[in-house]
Amino acid sequence: MPAPVKVAILGTGNIGADLLMKLRAVDEVEVALFAGIDPASEGLARAAKLGVPTSHRGLDDILADEDIRIVFDATSAYAHREAAPRLEAAGKIAVDLTPAAVGPLVVPAVNLEEHASAPNVNLITCGGQATIPIVAAINDVAPLRYAEMVSTIASLSAGPGTRKNIDEFTFTTARAIERVGGAQEGKAIMILNPAEPAILMRNTLYAVPASGTLDEAAVRVAVDARVAEVAAYVPGYRCKSVLIDEQDTRWGRVPVAVVLLEVEGAGDFLPAYAGNLDIMTAAACRIGRRIAEELSAGVPA
Amino acid sequence: MSTQKQAPLVCDTTLRDGSHPMRHQFTAEQVEAIARALDAAGVEMIEVAHGDGLGGSSLQYGQSAHDELDLIERAAASVTQARIAVLLIPGIGTRVALKAAHERGATAVRIATHCTEADVSEQHFAAAKDLGMEAIGFLMMSHMLEPGALAEQAAKMTGYGADAIYIVDSAGALVPQGVRDRVEALTAVTGDVGFHAHNNLGLAIGNTVAAIEAGAARVDGCLRGLGAGAGNAATELLAATLDRMGFDSPLDTFALSDAAEHVVLPLMPFQPFPDRESMAIGYAGVYSTFLLHAKRHGERLGIDPRDILVELGRRKAVAGQEDWIVDVAEDLARAAAAPA
Numbered sequence: 001m002p003a004p005v006k007v008a009i010l011g012t013g014n015i016g017a018d019l020l021m022k023l024r025a026v027d028e029v030e031v032a033l034f035a036g037i038d039p040a041s042e043g044l045a046r047a048a049k050l051g052v053p054t055s056h057r058g059l060d061d062i063l064a065d066e067d068i069r070i071v072f073d074a075t076s077a078y079a080h081r082e083a084a085p086r087l088e089a090a091g092k093i094a095v096d097l098t099p100a101a102v103g104p105l106v107v108p109a110v111n112l113e114e115h116a117s118a119p120n121v122n123l124i125t126c127g128g129q130a131t132i133p134i135v136a137a138i139n140d141v142a143p144l145r146y147a148e149m150v151s152t153i154a155s156l157s158a159g160p161g162t163r164k165n166i167d168e169f170t171f172t173t174a175r176a177i178e179r180v181g182g183a184q185e186g187k188a189i190m191i192l193n194p195a196e197p198a199i200l201m202r203n204t205l206y207a208v209p210a211s212g213t214l215d216e217a218a219v220r221v222a223v224d225a226r227v228a229e230v231a232a233y234v235p236g237y238r239c240k241s242v243l244i245d246e247q248d249t250r251w252g253r254v255p256v257a258v259v260l261l262e263v264e265g266a267g268d269f270l271p272a273y274a275g276n277l278d279i280m281t282a283a284a285c286r287i288g289r290r291i292a293e294e295l296s297a298g299v300p301a
Numbered sequence: 302m303s304t305q306k307q308a309p310l311v312c313d314t315t316l317r318d319g320s321h322p323m324r325h326q327f328t329a330e331q332v333e334a335i336a337r338a339l340d341a342a343g344v345e346m347i348e349v350a351h352g353d354g355l356g357g358s359s360l361q362y363g364q365s366a367h368d369e370l371d372l373i374e375r376a377a378a379s380v381t382q383a384r385i386a387v388l389l390i391p392g393i394g395t396r397v398a399l400k401a402a403h404e405r406g407a408t409a410v411r412i413a414t415h416c417t418e419a420d421v422s423e424q425h426f427a428a429a430k431d432l433g434m435e436a437i438g439f440l441m442m443s444h445m446l447e448p449g450a451l452a453e454q455a456a457k458m459t460g461y462g463a464d465a466i467y468i469v470d471s472a473g474a475l476v477p478q479g480v481r482d483r484v485e486a487l488t489a490v491t492g493d494v495g496f497h498a499h500n501n502l503g504l505a506i507g508n509t510v511a512a513i514e515a516g517a518a519r520v521d522g523c524l525r526g527l528g529a530g531a532g533n534a535a536t537e538l539l540a541a542t543l544d545r546m547g548f549d550s551p552l553d554t555f556a557l558s559d560a561a562e563h564v565v566l567p568l569m570p571f572q573p574f575p576d577r578e579s580m581a582i583g584y585a586g587v588y589s590t591f592l593l594h595a596k597r598h599g600e601r602l603g604i605d606p607r608d609i610l611v612e613l614g615r616r617k618a619v620a621g622q623e624d625w626i627v628d629v630a631e632d633l634a635r636a637a638a639a640p641a
Contacts, residue, residue: 152624152625155417155418163418163423165424166391167425187359189392190392191619193618193622194418195619202625204627241627241631248324249360250364256360260624260628
């Protein structure tokens with residue numbers, strides 16, 4: 001087995017902390033630096049206690065370490081737009097967990113192979129990671145005229161970044177339903193629910209075939225297979241129901257595939273209800289492993 | 302004359318909340334006729350949009366028969382004095398949609414969040430202010446939050462630039478004392494408190510009167526009560542009530558009752574009423590728009606819609622969660638099919 005590929009995490013908030021726990025369990029990579037910009041951050045102190053090298057000089061210290069090959073950016077879209085060209089110039093591959101979308105949009109269960117050697121990949125949104133695999137799966141069976149997703153997340157799991165930029169969730173997810181999922185038209189809705197105890201992340205997908213007909217058995221087989229593929233890297237990902245519902249739409253009365261999905265977080269650092277954050281870090285981890293394989297394959301033993 | 306009290310501003314939302322019982326099928330001609338009648342009867346603000354606000358046309362809530370931006374434009378062209386308002390629920394509508402609505406003639410926006418989630422609205426208030434629009438906060442499902450905590454959420458919205466804040470009884474679950482307590486609590490953070498009623502417990506007019514007596518400066522109505530669940534406070538009844546309360550109201554009561562009878566009643570698919578399902582919505586405290594969706598899925602699966610609504614209340618569903626109706630209905634159907 002080749003030596004692990006050295007990686008860094010930029011951003012020491014909840015996402016960075018959860019990603020750190022997940023990446024430490026991956027043999028193919030070694031977290032060589034956990035970097036933020038606030039020396040007093042709790043995340044840095046926790047990482048240091050685990051024996052992980054840390055820095056409060058953020059991107060500068062990551063760029064200074066030539067051995068770091070992959071950088072997971074868990075900061076903000078604004079910060080990532082600044083960081084992206086510097087990372088690329090330094091020959092480091094960026095796995096972007098912000099909504100910046102500098103690089104291609106990637107969902108591991110849909111198009112990871114296509115972008116395994118891209119210099120920068122973007123993870124879209126939590127709702128995108130949860131629903132686009134199913135959009136693509138149904139689109140393979142019956143090309144879709146339209147796909148719409150509704151994400152409901154626990155209020156406690158929506159941080160200030162999400163709250164201040166809720167429109168960006170809508171725009172980015174809708175666009176990715178089209179570009180990555182393959183539907184002709186995408187739409188996204190997000191709802192915050194403050195119930196206590198906190199609800200698990202829920203996602204509902206409505207998919208309308210261009211042909212106006214749906215083979216229910218084929219849809220079920222495709223959805224079940226794709227759910228298993230996602231669950232291989234997001235263990236708490238499951239499908240609650242698949243139904244074909246005749247609905248009055250702007251294309252007349254047509255069959256609509258309705259898929260109810262649930263994401264329970266792994267509880268690595270974040271609580272189990274935060275499936276919305278877990279699916280992002282789990283997808284990032286899956287992408288990181290694949291890129292590490294690619295890098296190791298290119299290095300003479 | 303001068304001894305009369307100034308009446309609260311009445312916003313008619315037949316063309317927005319009424320979109321729910323209309324299953325979002327309003328035509329341009331209907332919108333023009335209703336807007337014209339409201340304007341002629343002295344209504345100063347008319348809300349026009351999909352029932353779930355800008356961008357609400359979806360499979361989750363029901364797709365609009367006609368583009369809401371066209372309907373907004375037609376309404377704006379049909380009035381002489383009334384201002385056209387839109388609803389925007391962050392997470393559904395965006396500031397891009399708001400800008401488009403403004404270009405088509407909307408000059409006010411009601412920015413709606415669940416009562417505990419005011420901080421998702423900051424970018425939309427900023428966008429509304431940039432466009433020079435009147436920006437009104439709309440705290441939905443207000444029965445779910447105690448008055449003091451509700452006032453804290455209202456304070457966030459005033460901090461983002463809200464010109465007024467509504468207490469929105471989306472579930473029609475409040476009783477008059479709960480309305481008074483909330484209006485009084487919000488008066489501490491804004492001088493312009495509004496109240497939006499639903500009639501699920503038969504209290505739409507009574508609660509609106511309680512709000513006005515406690516100091517509310519704005520209230521909502523719909524002609525013939527055409528709105529989600531058991532409907533809203535009927536605008537024509539509000540006009541009559543304001544007259545009898547001794548307010549100097551700009552509304553022409555009989556013109557509104559004519560519009561209710563001759564313009565709206567003929568196009569209504571049914572008269573919203575606190576029947577067994579709508580009453581259950583108020584009693585269980587769930588979003589009024591769940592009514593028709595719960596009936597449809599109940600019928601599809603052979604389940605009592607009231608059981609679906611009560612279970613949604615137990616799960617603490619909030620505004621916009623129509624997909625949970627499918628989930629609950631499927632769960633209840635599975636439970637019913639399981640061997641005892």
